[in-house]
Amino acid sequence: MNLDINIFKIETNHVSPSKGRILIAEPFLPGSYFNRSVILLVAHSDKGAVGFILNKKVEYPLNEIIGDFPDFDTEVYIGGPVSTDSIYFIHSLGDTIPGSIHIKDDLYWGGDFDELKRHINLGMVKPDQVRFFLGYSGWDSGQLEEELSENTWLVSEIEPRNVMDCSPKNNMWIELVRELGGKYSMWENFPENPSLN
Template identity: 60%
Template sequence: MDSRIFLILLYSMKDNLDIFRIQTNNVEPKKGRILIAEPFLPGNYFSRSVILLVAYSNKGAVGFILNKKVDLALRDVLPGFPEFNTDIYLGGPVATDSIYFIHKLGDKLPGSIHVLGNLYWGGDFDVLKQQISGGLIHPSDIRFFVGYSGWDSGQLERELKEDSWLVTDIEEETVMRDLHQESWVDFVKKAGNRYTVWENFPENPAMN
């Protein structure tokens, strides 16, 4: 049987096949862990996305998509911002008219929220601009996002029950690497052999 036909058949039966059920969701979501989208999760934002959770509680969750770079410069979205050669990523569908950031600056940036290891979220934006203007921040120390991903109370838990996301840990060094859409496969590989079948599926089997 042609491999493409086989994949389409599997896709059509995915709701009844055990290979598409996420068994490791006994790993609870929490700040500093990532969400890996299941192969068929639709939408321009979340399809093949890897999301770092920067906040999680019974009130909801906040995260940033790590692997969807956009072709923008900081000055495109922040006129008058100091010259700074860095990439911008699509953080999620919420507040896409705003810029957010994670960084490794720690206490050097007042108001930062600790996420994982030496990773922090947010902080005093005026101080950040001053430090960038003074050449005190290297592009590898910070990552900017347009928008963020957010879940109301109970929403993420419902999506986990529907096997929309695989929850797993991540090393802080990986968060700041040059990630892209295809990096989703690398994260799936690290999740274990059970998910090997995910790697071989096209984003839309019906189109192949």
């Protein structure tokens, strides 16, 4: 039986990376951070790109990571391999958090962390309005474009409500490749590590 290796060639349909879009890892991308990851781009320019992995949960609650954080029913995710000792967040609270950077629609990145904590303490923030990440994913100028040319990532659109959805994200990669359909839906059938097959 001949395997059609074209199923691993990514056709982006002219969807280029930009903030608010996602990167979906090709099926065999190695490494604990990026293996079958889905990354929301929060910044993209000719200087580089920044994003957060949406589907890799940390097993610790937020108030164990940050001692003085208010009691808040939320998950923490691994954002990427850069600055893993720092907490980052995206939210849908808009300008109520000073210093926030607009991503798209009602999605924002960062802002005044103390103001966010104050809002949470006052009961003004629901868990589906903010997501927290340890570290981030970063690319230098031209680096992401090079990885795209090597078929490492598939660029796609995502609805902001699906970014902020509180339900477990473990199957997010599988759900997204299924949604894309065609040859991409076959990706889920391949083992994460072909050498173990």
